[in-house]
Amino acid sequence: MSDESVVRADALHKSYDDTVALDGVSLSIPRGEVFGLIGPNGAGKTTLVRALTGTTAVEGEVRTFGVAPTEADRSRVGLLPQEFGPPDRLTPRELLEYYGGLYDEARDPEAVLADVGLTEEADEWYETLSGGQRRRACVGIALVNDPDLLFLDEPTTGIDPAGRRDLWTLLEGLAAGGTTVVLTSHSMDEVERLADRVGLLRDGRLVAVGTPADLVAEHGGPSRLVVGVDAGADDPAATGDGESGAGALRGAGFDVEAGDGELVVEGVTPADLAGAVAALDDAGVGYESLTWTEPGLEDVYLRLTGERFEGAFTPGASAVDGEDGRASTAPEADAEVGR
Numbered sequence: 560m561s562d563e564s565v566v567r568a569d570a571l572h573k574s575y576d577d578t579v580a581l582d583g584v585s586l587s588i589p590r591g592e593v594f595g596l597i598g599p600n601g602a603g604k605t606t607l608v609r610a611l612t613g614t615t616a617v618e619g620e621v622r623t624f625g626v627a628p629t630e631a632d633r634s635r636v637g638l639l640p641q642e643f644g645p646p647d648r649l650t651p652r653e654l655l656e657y658y659g660g661l662y663d664e665a666r667d668p669e670a671v672l673a674d675v676g677l678t679e680e681a682d683e684w685y686e687t688l689s690g691g692q693r694r695r696a697c698v699g700i701a702l703v704n705d706p707d708l709l710f711l712d713e714p715t716t717g718i719d720p721a722g723r724r725d726l727w728t729l730l731e732g733l734a735a736g737g738t739t740v741v742l743t744s745h746s747m748d749e750v751e752r753l754a755d756r757v758g759l760l761r762d763g764r765l766v767a768v769g770t771p772a773d774l775v776a777e778h779g780g781p782s783r784l785v786v787g788v789d790a791g792a793d794d795p796a797a798t799g800d801g802e803s804g805a806g807a808l809r810g811a812g813f814d815v816e817a818g819d820g821e822l823v824v825e826g827v828t829p830a831d832l833a834g835a836v837a838a839l840d841d842a843g844v845g846y847e848s849l850t851w852t853e854p855g856l857e858d859v860y861l862r863l864t865g866e867r868f869e870g871a872f873t874p875g876a877s878a879v880d881g882e883d884g885r886a887s888t889a890p891e892a893d894a895e896v897g898r
């Protein structure tokens with residue numbers, strides 16, 4: 560592994576009685592990288608963060624800045640644990656002053672408050688803040704020593720969409736300035752946007768590591784066109800007579816799987832879309848919706864963990880309304896998986 564690594568782990572193992580939390584995890588994270596850790600509940604993400612920060616003992620070797628985490632210069636490391644409860648009867652400003660006072664040098668609390676969007680709530684007790692505001696305060700505490708290495712265990716849980724985007728912009732700026740970030744999250748859009756590389760943990764093992772694009776290309780599966788049809792109006796058993804949606808699409812050369820109220824065509828490229836729509840229109844087939852979906856990190860997650868969940872948007876999905884034919888972009892993916 561490279562000597563340039565800010566974080567390096569070799570063959571980490573950790574068990575709690577019969578529960579294997581880490582089962583041979585090795586990784587190397589270079590300076591300035593945002594490394595996203597994803598995986599189902601109980602996969603070992605928090606245990607890995609704790610191992611990398613020296614807050615739990617593990618078998619194997621961990622190095623941060625080339626030394627054991629317990630030996631590393633703590634002024635260079637920021638940690639936002641998954642569960643962190645600072646004193647309730649302090650305000651965000653007081654919390655930042657307090658935690659900043661633990662270091663020889665700390666950032667100006669006002670600047671940190673601005674970074675995490677708490678300037679207006681700076682003088683309210685922590686206990687009176689909303690859940691998302693509390694989480695922002697906790698993120699601020701992790702930033703107060705201006706760390707070179709930042710561990711964030713589910714940092715945006717409970718933070719509203721605008722606040723999440725603000726925080727993402729902040730983290731992108733930190734990474735651009737050379738801060739190394741280890742981020743665990745159940746939000747696939749968060750990880751897909753922020754992470755240079757992603758590690759997927761399952762049962763204590765890193766089962767895939769790569770850039771989001773590489774993981775999607777390798778494990779994401781094909782793009783899909785789903786045509787929503789009135790179940791009664793389309794004949795799922797149609798074999799290409801041109802009178803049903805399935806037949807029309809098959810007649811145009813598409814491999815169609817017909818289900819209850821929907822026709823699914825896999826591997827449709829953007830260039831194929833117009834042909835599919837034309838085939839349906841030419842055959843006079845009525846349809847309720849057309850949804851074209853590119854695979855995203857969420858598909859990688861679902862495929863590699865074998866998990867399924869209902870009602871989630873998929874990153875990159877766009878829809879064409881069957882009524883007026885206008886293309887529209889689906890709401891940005893905000894699926895939280897594994898919860």
Ligand SMILES: Nc1ncnc2c1ncn2[C@@H]1O[C@H](COP(=O)(O)OP(=O)(O)OP(=O)(O)O)[C@@H](O)[C@H]1O
Pocket residue numbers: 575578579580598599600601602603604605606607641
């Ligand atoms: N202190 C502990 N004592 C006993 N078992 C533990 C302890 N900490 C974690 N475990 C177990 O180790 C496994 C990994 O837990 P961990 O918290 O690392 O998972 P995670 O991926 O962070 O999960 P989540 O997404 O729910 O936060 C789980 O089976 C968990 O029950």
